[in-house]
Amino acid sequence: QKEVEQNSGPLSVPEGAIASLNCTYSDRVSQSFFWYRQYSGKSPELIMSIYSNGDKEDGRFTAQLNKASQYVSLLIRDSQPSDSATYLCAVSGGGADGLTFGKGTHLIIQP
Amino acid sequence: NAGVMQNPRHLVRRRGQEARLRCSPMKGHSHVYWYRQLPEEGLKFMVYLQKENIIDESGMPKERFSAEFPKEGPSILRIQQVVRGDSAAYFCASSPIGQASAKNIQYFGAGTRLSVL
Numbered sequence: 001q002k003e004v005e006q007n008s009g010p011l012s013v014p015e016g017a018i019a020s021l022n023c024t025y026s027d028r029v030s031q032s033f034f035w036y037r038q039y040s041g042k043s044p045e046l047i048m049s050i051y052s053n054g055d056k057e058d059g060r061f062t063a064q065l066n067k068a069s070q071y072v073s074l075l076i077r078d079s080q081p082s083d084s085a086t087y088l089c090a091v092s093g094g095g096a097d098g099l100t101f102g103k104g105t106h107l108i109i110q111p
Numbered sequence: 112n113a114g115v116m117q118n119p120r121h122l123v124r125r126r127g128q129e130a131r132l133r134c135s136p137m138k139g140h141s142h143v144y145w146y147r148q149l150p151e152e153g154l155k156f157m158v159y160l161q162k163e164n165i166i167d168e169s170g171m172p173k174e175r176f177s178a179e180f181p182k183e184g185p186s187i188l189r190i191q192q193v194v195r196g197d198s199a200a201y202f203c204a205s206s207p208i209g210q211a212s213a214k215n216i217q218y219f220g221a222g223t224r225l226s227v228l
Contacts, residue, residue, distance in 0.1 A: 004153075032215055043202060043219045044154065088154065092215050098144055098156030098167060099204075099217060 002027040004091050006102035014110050019076040021105050023089030026070070033065055035074045036088040038104065044088055048074060079109045113138065115205050115220035116185075123226045130190040130197070132223045136205030143186045144217060145178060148200040160186055193227045200224050 003026040013019040021035075032051055036044035048063040050056045050072070056063045062075040072091075076083055086104040116135040124130050136143050145157040159167040160180040171178065175193075180186040190197055201224075204217035 034216070036219075043221050046216065046218065049216055090154075097215070098146075098159050098170060099154075099215075100156065101146075101154040103153035 002030075002091065002100040004089055004100050004102035006087075006089050006105050008103055009106040010108050011105055012108045012110055013079050015079060015081060017079055019079045019083065019107055019109070021074040021076075021087050021089075021107065023072045023074075023102055024070055025072070025089075025091045025100075027091065027093070027100075028067075028070065029093060030070075030091045032092045033063070033072045034090040034092075034099065035061075035063060035072075036090060036101075038086045038088055040086075047087075076107075081109045081111050083107060084109045115140075115203055115218055117201075117203050117220035117223050119223060120221060121224050121226070123228065124193050125228050126194055127192050130193050130225055132188040132190075132201050132203075132225070133185040134188070134203030134205075134220060135185040136203075137207075137218055140205035140207050140218075142206045143180050144204045144206070145186075145188050146202045146204065148202060148222075150199070154202065157188075190225075193225070195227045198225055198227045 005024045035048045037047050038044045050063040050065045060077045064073045086106050088104045089102040090099040092099050118133050143160045146154045148154045156170040158171045158178045175191045177189045200222045202222045203220045206217045
């Protein structure tokens with residue numbers, strides 16, 4: 001049974017600070033890792049994807065992957081109130097299979 | 112370049128009725144996934160389909176739920192004899208898997224919010 005664990009929060013971060021979101025997964029053969037953002041009542045929106053160990057940066061977002069520790073993280077620099085949302089960590093085997101999602105971390109950026 | 116289209120956006124059914132949820136994938140995508148999100152819960156995978164084939168239905172309840180993706184037209188998630196516990200948001204995603212660089216990135220539609228009275 002694949003499992004993805006996230007701290008549900010809420011995680012409160014001051015505007016302009018770095019928000020750090022964490023995720024662990026149970027299936028060692030997982031190959032593809034994703035962060036989605038979901039505003040209340042809306043659909044998940046892809047923020048980042050990462051497939052190999054290390055860091056991947058895209059604008060204010062950095063995803064970090066450590067397969068040995070089965071750990072994925074998302075850093076949001078210069079946090080904005082519009083970043084307030086639930087962030088979903090998702091994992092797949094790398095092929096054309098369904099994603100396994102964590103329950104999400106509720107992030108609040110305080111102006 | 113239209114995204115993943117789902118309809119209806121909201122669906123109200125009484126207990127015992129049937130619910131039909133439709134999903135048209137993004138242009139160029141031939142792989143469709145259905146997920147269910149219960150209140151205060153994470154997204155749960157239900158079924159993965161390609162045109163005219165169910166590839167993986169390991170997350171689908173054994174009774175009352177079925178899915179199809181015909182050669183022509185949208186993918187359909189069908190729930191027979193709905194119960195109050197079926198009330199949830201149902202999301203469809205599509206991917207262009209089959210391309211070497213696709214890496215199974217899935218793009219989500221706006222969802223159908225089913226309410227069972």
